[in-house]
Amino acid sequence: MLPELEERKAKQLPRGFMRANVFHAPGKFGIEEKAIPRAGNGQAVVQVRLTTICGTDIHIIRGEYPVHEGLTIGHEATGIIHELGAGMEGYSVGQRVMTGAITPCGQCEACLAGDRSQCGGPLGGWQLGNTIDGTQAEYVLIPHAQANLALIPDALSDEQVLLLTDIASTGFSAAESGNIRLGDTVAVFAQGPIGLCATLGARLRGASEIIAVDPDPHRLEIAAKFGATVTLMAGPEVAGRIRTLTKGRGVDVAIEALGTQETFENALRVLRPGGTLSSVGVYSGHLKVPLDAFGSGLEDIKIVTTLCPGGKERMRRLMRLVESQRIDLSPLLTHVFELEDIAKAYELFGSHGQGVLKIAIRVS
């Protein structure tokens, strides 16, 4: 442990304790004291510098996504290695690191088969702020740390890499799973933070025309900066307009980045035969496949879903994109709050007000 950091904390909290944003019941969550976690075998404790709020966190505090009472929320963070558990090799306390929202073990059958986000079972790669305490705290325990601690190059700030942990890795994966070819036409439905990253991902993979759809003109403006060549207001006519824009041909890849029946259906409706619907949306309620848009199953259509890829190798490659100045996610970080004000940050983020996209929560 780094004694000077401990000292600083000691002024505010009992030794060995920290502040964390803890969920208790729908609508009931907030900053409270919790014991600083200790690193077990193959684990690390990271002193958090920067974290953020994800759409999923909003579902959690509203009780729409169930987590256990007393859980610390949050799955995105940069920080400093505070403690290394037994078995950890090649790292040292004090190094600046980030970890993906998904923290695969790398050693179970799912991981060895390449399905790292499904580590150990369905959605098993997502542990932070889901099945174990998360990142909206002064310290966070990182499981399977050997596979997940990614060193941040000195040249990059925390702000520059924070969003790679989840929304960029997810959004880019929508483009990657869609197998975009050079010059393909791509439509991206919804331009929230993940959709915007999907737009950017489509550009990074070499799409030509990228059609971004959203009901919010402000988000469409950012979409244009992120690579959209056409921006369309969401609405009942949007599928028809895309059909017209592509001269009836349809798009090669349609990305669904929201998780509603409407966007899923539109994505399917604008797809050319043989095309791919790449979904990173989280669906609830029900999902129907419109058979006319699906060619009754005879149009060689593929529907692929992807959960945010994690692991330190992924994170390293994404940081390389920032370092080589191929991407700049800073337009997405619209607001900054201190950890103690996180309740206000949740309020703002949940309201979609003030042009908010992502909020940096400064912890230390």
Next chain:
Amino acid sequence: MLPELEERKAKQLPRGFMRANVFHAPGKFGIEEKAIPRAGNGQAVVQVRLTTICGTDIHIIRGEYPVHEGLTIGHEATGIIHELGAGMEGYSVGQRVMTGAITPCGQCEACLAGDRSQCGGPLGGWQLGNTIDGTQAEYVLIPHAQANLALIPDALSDEQVLLLTDIASTGFSAAESGNIRLGDTVAVFAQGPIGLCATLGARLRGASEIIAVDPDPHRLEIAAKFGATVTLMAGPEVAGRIRTLTKGRGVDVAIEALGTQETFENALRVLRPGGTLSSVGVYSGHLKVPLDAFGSGLEDIKIVTTLCPGGKERMRRLMRLVESQRIDLSPLLTHVFELEDIAKAYELFGSHGQGVLKIAIRVS
């Protein structure tokens, strides 16, 4: 044209005419006289030797799949080249050939992108017995013949290769599109002719456990011969039983070879996270995605659909499998009828009676 064949026909029919199985209205179809087609540019006329009836043909005569009045039905055939249109190279009249049910042009954008079954537009590769006269006739016009006439090796009989044209190419493609890895566990829902070929395809691609599901014990027996290591009667418990059989792990690839909500849903329910649902079913009515089995879109699940791959290169490779004795589809050809008795063959095939699987229609 081969004069001796023309001569033979002349005894029965006016010169230049042939017998064909023509659709007029739901329930109204049968053998009648029609002009022998003439080969236009890039086309060929094949004198049919053997054809068969497909499940789709049953939908057509029942009016469940719309085709234009006066169409000759059928899309599977072996025969002899009778006439070659201008521009055809490397073939000669009298050669014995087969063509896939799907006859891509090879030269449009869809074909050049590898989406040959979607040649020229949705489902565009399926022309025979759909948008142009089909194979249940003494002569059939083959479009884009340069890409579709596959020479039958002398060592193989018509009976040995007939089923490659559609059901084997389709069933095998279910296994291929599912990206089965060596040693994977595969479940195949429905063991009709296509499902049986999917079972065989899973074996050909190196699956270990192959779980075949069907309500018909006779079909399950054939499934076991085709490579199924476990056969299960269809029923409400089948998904649970497969979960148990795989010790809760689920299957790597689930093949849907029917096109119903029930089989689609079961296929999804038995899939492991990260698995692939490979569908060759034809759906009607509606299709719902059960979100629990879909992990709300977060389980890295892929749903891929495939329409029968055609083209002479595909057909050559499939014939090689027969020639090298890796596959033997003869157990599927359960009955033989003459062309003039095709109405009886339709009756039998539609009734699922007498253990019928596929019926060879002998034309010449």
Next chain:
Amino acid sequence: MLPELEERKAKQLPRGFMRANVFHAPGKFGIEEKAIPRAGNGQAVVQVRLTTICGTDIHIIRGEYPVHEGLTIGHEATGIIHELGAGMEGYSVGQRVMTGAITPCGQCEACLAGDRSQCGGPLGGWQLGNTIDGTQAEYVLIPHAQANLALIPDALSDEQVLLLTDIASTGFSAAESGNIRLGDTVAVFAQGPIGLCATLGARLRGASEIIAVDPDPHRLEIAAKFGATVTLMAGPEVAGRIRTLTKGRGVDVAIEALGTQETFENALRVLRPGGTLSSVGVYSGHLKVPLDAFGSGLEDIKIVTTLCPGGKERMRRLMRLVESQRIDLSPLLTHVFELEDIAKAYELFGSHGQGVLKIAIRVS
């Protein structure tokens, strides 16, 4: 045929004749009169507007690549449809088109297997200016025109699309065949026109660091504009420098765009275990694999070679990249000559003088 064009020609040449750059023997070639070709079945005659000289053409006139006496040289062109042969559909005389240097039929076994550049046999897709008369002429016969005439959108000039026909399609394919992942580090050996397009292709596919190597500082400057993040002078130390730059890790993908033992060997030496050497070079003499750099065959290294992909679908997608302003190849077109001055253009291109990269030959 377009009468007005014929008329114009008639002023200069006997009716039905044109000027063409014809090869006779090593060092012996030049503009002469030739009959305007006539479009046979499935063919088209294109009145050439713009063509160019390729490195291969230099090999041809020097006798280093054998072609038959009397051949018209050249395989890159834009132009106007002058005549359409029987069987051509969906085109009309007067349309502005381009064709890839490779003109696959789409209908042979190689094409149907996706190996279109090997149409009909080894290198069989390359016919123009190789086995049939080429594009350095006022008119050129396009074989398999249905698969190869790509309409040029009105918004694009001939100059903007000319280089897509060969060097861009080839250079980009080096990046595509290398299976570059998002954030990968790529080294590109040699920055001639194809190597520069490979650099651009690596950028288009989402590489982070792109290391361009060439002995010519001017080409390295252009490489930097095309996406190279590091440029290195070729030399004996270059492999070591790349190893150092990547902190000993090596590059994920090494592209060889020249065809010499030295560049091939360097490409292999800088590759990480598990990496891919993607080659678009043309080798002569001999090629040795240094076993230390190859891990004696145990390093999971892949060596892939790619011949320029052709076909109108490929060309359409590449034109879309220009239209959506993702690429601009104009810096490569350094000089313009009229067809009658093509000998001078060859001299300049062969000398590598005046910063020449590619020369536009204006024909009409």
Next chain:
Amino acid sequence: MLPELEERKAKQLPRGFMRANVFHAPGKFGIEEKAIPRAGNGQAVVQVRLTTICGTDIHIIRGEYPVHEGLTIGHEATGIIHELGAGMEGYSVGQRVMTGAITPCGQCEACLAGDRSQCGGPLGGWQLGNTIDGTQAEYVLIPHAQANLALIPDALSDEQVLLLTDIASTGFSAAESGNIRLGDTVAVFAQGPIGLCATLGARLRGASEIIAVDPDPHRLEIAAKFGATVTLMAGPEVAGRIRTLTKGRGVDVAIEALGTQETFENALRVLRPGGTLSSVGVYSGHLKVPLDAFGSGLEDIKIVTTLCPGGKERMRRLMRLVESQRIDLSPLLTHVFELEDIAKAYELFGSHGQGVLKIAIRVS
């Protein structure tokens, strides 16, 4: 630790000691006493039941492959878990397990990128009997045991699974890396144990014609049992004969399973344009690429090399193939020796006498 096993050993050896086959210098190796290893963090000690000798081991004892003095040789084994280090989860002492010859950590960048055989660096996945003590001993320390201990199902004997650890995983991977399509024609050069498994692998992936080449008629007989449809004696005419057999077309995939200039060159010479040379050979000395067979780099040829894939997920799938009776490797286990007689086993294996293919070394 299992006390009863310790006790048994205690009769023969000082407590905590075991017998192991140790290398000292070229030609100098043999059974001696060594301390039983202790399981560190994330490691396990396995009491060996069955091990075998690999061609690489012969290279080691001859000094052709350098290892450090005092190393225990061997990388293939089945056994009983004897001790589990800290951090191991889900296993218990006494379970019967096997591990692949390659033991990846699953957590380094190479592993997370899917290049598990290159774990931590070139060839880094191969540790057992290479960089750490190996399996020809009574006990062996398994590194990264969480990723590498594969439970053997009760239904399978040690003899049934032993060869999966290396030669089957390697041989099959030759077929997998070659991307064999259904009905492809495959040639396999050399029918040693790995080549025979490559032949079997080609069959498992759905090849039609499989042409096996070897100078040994006995091995060709086994090749025929393993799926070869044609067997050819190695010799100067073999490439020409394969060209004839394939009617000049060439093979789709050529597998090189030896590592000599001759077999590599033949593999390249019989390949069709667009085909893949899949190599699992270990080359020494030099390797030249014959440019005529390589199309000067223009034939869209791919050369892929693969080092034995390891990890428990791979091993589980391979065991499933045995359990579902799709493969039976028992014909390859031609001889059995006790550990104390291992010198004789090396002599026999090195001499290629008595029809030896693989020798089971019974340890406990």
